[in-house]
Structures are given as structure tokens and as C-alpha cells.
């Protein structure tokens with residue numbers, strides 16, 4: 576069984592009078608990709624900074640790769656990579672020189688590998704430009720390369736797709752999935768853009784006001800929070816009553832119906848019944864995506 580590479584036990588962090596994290600306990604297994612989701616100011620960046628030993632907790636215990644980041648911060652940072660908002664890049668140096676500088680600092684200089692990453696992140700043609708002249712998306716991609724140069728076992732990414740265009744988002748998410756699958760790198764990422772994470776993370780942690788309010792796989796969270804399925808069906812069936820085929824139904828728009836079901840087992844028989852007399856162009860469960868779950872967990876509503 577894989578070991579926990581992140582363990583937090585009753586961790587709190589105060590800045591003066593402000594309680595930013597309160598009694599946070601969580602664990603992440605080696606080789607997983609997990610997402611930390613929470614609104615602005617909920618404490619996500621603070622948690623990453625604690626786990627990297629950049630700041631110390633007020634209370635509780637942390638273990639990162641079996642080490643205490645508050646005491647062994649340098650050792651922790653040698654085996655972890657981190658991408659933060661400004662990525663710590665030198666704006667007066669070129670993209671290439673930044674990567675050469677950091678890889679030498681990490682004792683891991685490999686020009687061939689650097690060039691491969693620059694190609695992969697579509698930065699090769701800009702590598703001699705000063706980073707100060709890079710666009711936000713280019714800086715973000717360079718920041719990700721900087722975070723993985725020393726082949727960390729554990730990667731912390733704070734909003735890795737911020738400022739990226741749709742092609743950049745696709746490229747970065749695919750790269751992270753491949754890195755996880757091929758190298759076994761554990762990835763801990765924070766993001767607001769929930770639909771992007773839906774196909775990337777194995778498990779999600781929800782942070783609100785400095786407290787973990789729930790966690791689990793998408794499947795587990797759906798079982799917990801989605802007790803009624805809202806099934807959107809685009810069809811030429813036009814129900815005349817508020818029930819059709821034994822289920823409550825709402826006419827949302829011309830050709831768009833919403834059935835309310837209590838179990839996903841009801842979907843197939845319902846659709847079979849519809850298509851025996853009508854056409855169906857589209858079917859979608861509307862309320863079980865990560866974003867719907869996020870709002871339910873925030874408001875404590877099961878629906």
C-alpha cells in the first residue's frame with residue numbers, strides 16, 4: 576500500500592489575531608493527484624506555504640515525505656516542487672537563463688532536459704527573451720518547468736492554469752497527468768476553475784474559512800450530496816402533465832426537459848421509454864459535476 580506523503584494533524588495557523596487555518600487534518604497518498612478547493616482567502620496558499628516549510632504552523636503537526644517542514648524545510652524543498660503566484664522567476668534574465676540558474680542551484684543541471692521542457696511547453700522560440708517581457712501565460716508555463724526541474728516526488732501547484740489560454744490549459748493539464756502516471760509524482764493543486772480539475776484529480780479537499788469541510792473522490796462526493804438527479808433531455812417529447820413515465824418532469828425550453836430521478840438506475844428505463852416514440856438528441860446529468868458539488872458542500876445542502 577502506498578504511503579502518505581502529506582499528513583496534517585490538527586494544524587492551525589494564525590496571523591496575529593486572524594485565524595487563517597483551524598484544526599486542519601488531512602492526508603495524501605504517494606502517487607495521487609489531489610485538488611484543494613476553496614474560495615478566495617480560505618487559506619489554500621497558506622497551507623502550501625506551511626507544507627513547504629516557508630512559514631510555521633501555530634498549532635498541530637505536519638509531515639511531508641516523512642519530514643517536519645518547520646524543522647527540515649531545506650530537505651523538504653529538495654524533494655518537492657512549488658508553483659506560486661509569482662513563481663519566483665528573475666525578470667531581468669531570459670527564460671533559458673532562469674532555468675539554467677535554478678537547475679544549477681538544485682544541483683541538477685541538464686541542458687538537454689531543459690531544452691526538451693522548453694519545447695514541450697512551447698517556449699523554445701521565446702527562451703532568449705527576458706522573462707519580464709513574457710506574457711502571464713508564458714511566465715506560468717516557465718514557472719511550472721522551474722518547479723519540476725529537479726524531478727520532485729511531490730509537486731505543489733497554486734492555480735497552475737491561471738492566465739493560460741485554452742491551448743495552454745490543455746497542455747499543462749495533460750503534462751501533469753502524464754507526469755503523475757509516468758513518474759509517479761504526487762501532485763497537490765489548488766484551483767478555482769473547477770471544471771478543469773474534474774478530469775485530473777483523484778480526490779478533492781474542500782476548504783472554507785480555514786477548515787476542511789469535506790473530502791473524497793468525485794464518486795464518493797456525488798453519493799453523499801446528490802440524492803436527486805436532474806436529468807436534462809433534449810427531445811421532441813412534450814409532456815402535458817408534471818409527470819411523464821412515472822417521474823416528475825419540467826419543461827425547461829422548447830425540446831428541453833428536466834426529469835427528477837432518485838437513482839441513476841432509473842436513467843436507462845426512462846430513456847428506453849422515450850426513444851421508443853420520440854427522438855433524443857442530448858442527455859446530461861446537470862447536478863453532479865464538481866462545480867455543483869462545490870456549492871452544495873459550501874452551503875451544506877444535499878439535493
Ligand SMILES: Nc1ncnc2c1ncn2[C@@H]1O[C@H](COP(=O)(O)OP(=O)(O)OP(=O)(O)O)[C@@H](O)[C@H]1O
Pocket residue numbers: 590595613614615616617618619620621622
Ligand atoms: N503573511 C501574512 N500575513 C498576514 N495575513 C496573511 C498572510 N498570508 C495570508 N494572510 C491572510 O490569510 C488569509 C488566507 O490567505 P491565502 O492566501 O492562504 O488564501 P487563498 O485561499 O490562497 O486565497 P486566494 O484564492 O485568493 O489565493 C487571507 O485573509 C490573507 O490575507
